[in-house]
Amino acid sequence: MNYFLSLVFGCGLVLTAQDTGYPAGLFADCPGMNRTTKLSEETKLSLSVVVFWPKSHIFEINEKKCNFGPDGAACIASVLHFKRRKTQVLISGYLDASFSPMARMVLDPYLKLGRNVIVMEIFPILYRSYPIAARLTKPLGYLLGELLAQLSHRGLSHKDMELLGGSLGAHIAYYATVKYHQLTNRKPMRLTGLDPAGPCFRNLPPDDRFSASGAHMVDALHTNMDSFGLADTIGHVDIYANGGEYQQSMVNGFLLPCLTLCSHMRAAMYWVSALNNPDKFLAIRCQSVTKARHGDCYDQKLVTNVLGSNTDFNRPGIYYLPTNETDPYYIYKDALVKRPYGPNAYLQKVSPDEDMII
Secondary structure (H helix, E strand, O other): OHHHHHHHHHHHHHHHHHOOOOOOOOOOOOOOOOOOOOOOHHHHHHOEEEEEOOOOOOOOOOEEEEEOOOOHHHHHHOOOOOOOOOEEEEEOOOOOOOOOHHHHHHHHHHHHOOOEEEEEEOHHHHOOOHHHHHHHHHHHHHHHHHHHHHHHOOOOOHHHEEEEEEOHHHHHHHHHHHHHHHHHOOOOOEEEEEOOOOOOOOOOOHHHOOOHHHOOEEEEEEOOOOOOOOOOOOOOEEEEEOOOOOEOOEEOOEEOOEOHHHHHHHHHHHHHHHHHOOOOOEEEEEOOHHHHHHOOOOOOOOOEEEOOOOOOOOOOEEEEEOOOOOOOOOOHHHHHOOOOOHHHHHHHHOOOOOOOOO
16 A cells, blocks of 8 residues: 555656646736827827948948938938838847947848848837836837838838847837738738747737738747747747757856846847858757757758748748857758757767766
């Protein structure tokens, strides 16, 4: 009898240890996210975008600020050539601005690709506490969508328009596509989210946050999915870098853990490196997010994709992206072979997998 009770109790402990469930995530629910939030007309007129275009000579000033308002579309169209170039719309994250080093780092590769770039200036309104900033993403997105619809009458085709948003900016970009579709009955060609913000958005209905319905091609890069990002699949292609939770990091050979904010911001760094190194960020398709978390995606016929401008949307699904721990981060064809310890393979550099006497 004692043996039977011990066996039952022991099995119960094993089952309990295995069934830990999924993390609820940081700020899973926030007050007011299902409420209406509006911008006053005065606030709308105070907001702006900064537009950039490729330089024709080294001394050319290639940026201009244009306010939202009656003359906003005309201001933008006066300097951008929509029929000669693709147009990239960029929306950064919480407390970021068009003049920040991060924003400039992301827009530079697009100028090198010969694109127009429109950066929404969000800092003047998103400096508020995070839950308030999260509520403001929808009216900001709708405002941007209205501006893009106005530009469609000035030569901007939906076929030549792509939107990229980071963190909170990913949701703003999505809401912009929703409003744009309402006004034009068209969808932009591509929508990309760099670790779309999870706090305050986790439990919203799928179509009320960043979603695959926003554009013809939608992809999301996940780098901190249980804290500042989202774990759910939200695009046609969802790429989970190093499992999507925490990113690898070493400095001068020393282990330096990359925790929540570091991992969240790493999405932009991977993206910029992917733009500068096309087809080098190889990702492996997985059967589930659970598999992607641990890099357990090699027990089947390998299907690959790439992070960046050349993502193949004819291969939709969930992908595991292994990276290096230092810039430029890609490991290229080494991604085709499963690494021991999965996302934690880099720890072997500071702790060899061998018997030791110390």
